[in-house]
Amino acid sequence: MIQVNYQDSRPIYQQVHDGFRRQILAGVLRPGDQLPSVRELSTRLAVNPNTVQRAYRELEQEGCVYSVRGKGSFVADASDAARAHQAELLGRFDSLVQELQALGVTPEQLRQRLEGGTT
Template identity: 55%
Template sequence: MIQLNYRDARPIYEQVKDGLRHLVVTGALQAGDKLPSVRALASSLAINPNTIQRAYEALEREGYLYTVAGKGSFASPQADVNAARREGLLKQFDASAAELLFLGMTAEELARRLEEAAGHRTAREERGQ
């Protein structure tokens, strides 16, 4: 499910958060899918449950997860993803695109990359992943 890299400079909770976000974004976790309990995931990754709880709380604030008291945490529908997160990603995209253009990439090459990314997403959706 999630791979931790202890040589990574990022804190463990960030790695867990990024790993879970990736599973939601790629469709490996569909809207409504139940996530492992904090204790179960902490046990399987051999880390402190507080670390998992911190990652779950951050993802809930970002809109990727929702929690039902007594039931657990679940992947949110795509429409529920926080607008602020989307805006932040668009700012990163704009900055990256501007730098790539500065480094000599053409607008057509960027457009092609974007179309390829959209094509990969469409292919995953058609396969039901």
């Protein structure tokens, strides 16, 4: 499910983090689902356990995941994290639009692109 790409400029821990977060926010992983253990995932991805641990820790700090010592790591109720994440993406959307318009792209072109993606 999670993949690591050494060509990616993002650090590995963040690729793992982003991968899970996306799946959680998209509903692929649902509240209460158990994540693979740190050890299992680290061997599967052939990375250091610390690296996976850090990804999980940051997910937990964001409220996407909760960990129980001796039991495992689980998907948390996503509502809060989801709302924050959506707000962040909309902010990025706005600034991208602004930048594109500064380069001469018309809102009309962007609107057409929106429809294109709906297909």
